[in-house]
Amino acid sequence: MFDVATATIKDDFSTLDGWGIQNRVWGYTGTQTHGGVITDNVCYDADGNLVLIANGDYYEGDKKGINASYSSVRGGKRTGAAVKSRRAYGYGSFEVEMTVPAFNGICTSIWLYNNFPDETAGRENHNYEIDIELHGTAVKENGALRNDGNLSSMACTTWLTEKDYKSQYVAAGKPLNDGAFHKFRFDWHSDKVEFYLDGRLMHTTRQYIPDNEMYFNIGCWFPNNWCGEPNFETDYLTVKSFSYKPFSEKANSLHADPQAGNGTINAAVTVPGRNYFANGSLEYDVGKNEAFTVTGTHEWSKGKLSFDGSLSQTIDIDSAGLSYLLELEMTAGAEVSVAYQTFVGGVKTLKTETVSDGAVLSPPEGTTRMVFTFTGKAKLQSVRLTLAK
Known part of the structure; x- marks a missing residue:
């Protein structure tokens, strides 16, 4: 996985030695609106690809979500999955080859992230982040769009604090929820970030460029409203590979120590066959499950x-x-x-x-x-x- 001569990382996820499976919740204010990302939603498929499972509002299985106190809550509805690198990365080129979940309600993302306090009194926390996000069409009650996102586009964002960021939706020119593997990449330089899709440069930004090492994440989760409503049973993010090629520029390394993490997959978790109908096998009582x-x-x-x-x-x-x-x-x-x-x-x-x-x-x-x-x-x-x- 690690090439000493070039310091390039190429990972097919045959092991998760370099990753931690996330079991936590984020992305809401006040009342909890989703069940977080949980370890039971991570598994392998028959081809050895890493699979991150997303369970929507029609899910009726035995999985449980998690709250901020790390206690099991709710049912398994609105639970996603994520993995996070155990090491932090500096400037370089990051690429993930993966499929994109099909339904509204899910935020699928690859992102670099590191958040810690600014030592200067009164300042916002450092919220260093670079991400590519993919999600379905979302509208307000009157039918007006909540944002420009859909599953034929990707959102390209850079952050310095939780208030200082720049986001741009970019049209992909094709549906990304087509079941095929796509290559999502960003090149992080000291003065710019370039975003790529399947080898094609899609967007460049020079605003709010982080200068500190960050941890790499891959995941799918359930924001409140801005990705649409998750009116489905189960969907999947399938990951084939991750690669990192460092650049000669050197980033700061504050709060960038190697992290521990749960890298063991529960072998009992399996990938059900894909079906865009919820409760299509009629396993659940149609009088109680709201899909039909x-x-x-x-x-x-x-x-x-x-x-x-x-x-x-x-x-x-x-x-x-x-x-x-x-x-x-x-x-x-x-x-x-x-x-x-x-x-x-x-x-x-x-x-x-x-x-x-x-x-x-x-x-x-x-x-x-x-x-x-x-x-x-x-x-x-x-x-x-x-x-x-």
């Missing part, structure tokens, strides 16, 4: 739902430019339709179509929501929506 809305009569047992009336689910996801495969295990007797909508500027339907098992769906430009409706009398055993190959 049912009208008329219905009878649920684990893995099976009989209904006479209508069944619907709303999936909030930046989906324009992507195609999806719909798979149904359902008896005849019900019609399935999907309405492609945008909620930007108020909810508007862009297109509606009738679909069936095996259909490939191509949402029109501007789609931020898909509403699926099952109408009639039938028995449903499972419904899956995945990215089309």
Whole structure:
């Protein structure tokens, strides 16, 4: 992993010797709005990639969130995951190859960070930070955008204190929640930071450039509102590699000692199959889990739902430019339709179509929501929506 001759680090996460798995909460004021990042949301996939799990509002599993006192709280809803380097880094080029979670509500990020008091009385804490953040479309109650972010863009930010920072949303020109691995990189110099996507320079800033060593982080978590609402069950950030190439410039090294950390993954944590439908296997009672809305009569047992009336689910996801495969295990007797909508500027339907098992769906430009409706009398055993190959 460590090349003494070049001092370059290349890490495929086959071990986590250089990392600590985070078990903490941040990013709220007053009442806690999410369950933090927890160790039980970190695992490997079948290919040996590091996986960071994000559980949304429709999650019904056994995991627990954490509070500022490091006590288990809430359920596992709105819990994410993060890893932090045990060593601090100076000026250099940092790159992570990873996939991006698909849903609204999640903040996916790579970031350098170091926060400590300024020794001059009355001054703000040093809040040294450089980050790339990715998140879905977020709107206010009136439909106005909360920010310029969506999953075809990335936010590039530098910080010196919690008040002194510069952030810029940059259009990627393609959907980043396409299930493919993308390379996110920033080059930190003493006088500028350059941000890259898949080898292409996207943005350069010369404002609020940190000059002290920082710790590198990779993670996904749940801010309050500004990334959208997490109306989903489970999503994943899959990380293939991290690399660091130092520059000749030397940063200060205050509060930059090596840190201890939990680098052991719980082997019992596994990656479920991806499904953009929440409760798509009907494991949870549809009368208690809010993912599906049912009208008329219905009878649920684990893995099976009989209904006479209508069944619907709303999936909030930046989906324009992507195609999806719909798979149904359902008896005849019900019609399935999907309405492609945008909620930007108020909810508007862009297109509606009738679909069936095996259909490939191509949402029109501007789609931020898909509403699926099952109408009639039938028995449903499972419904899956995945990215089309």
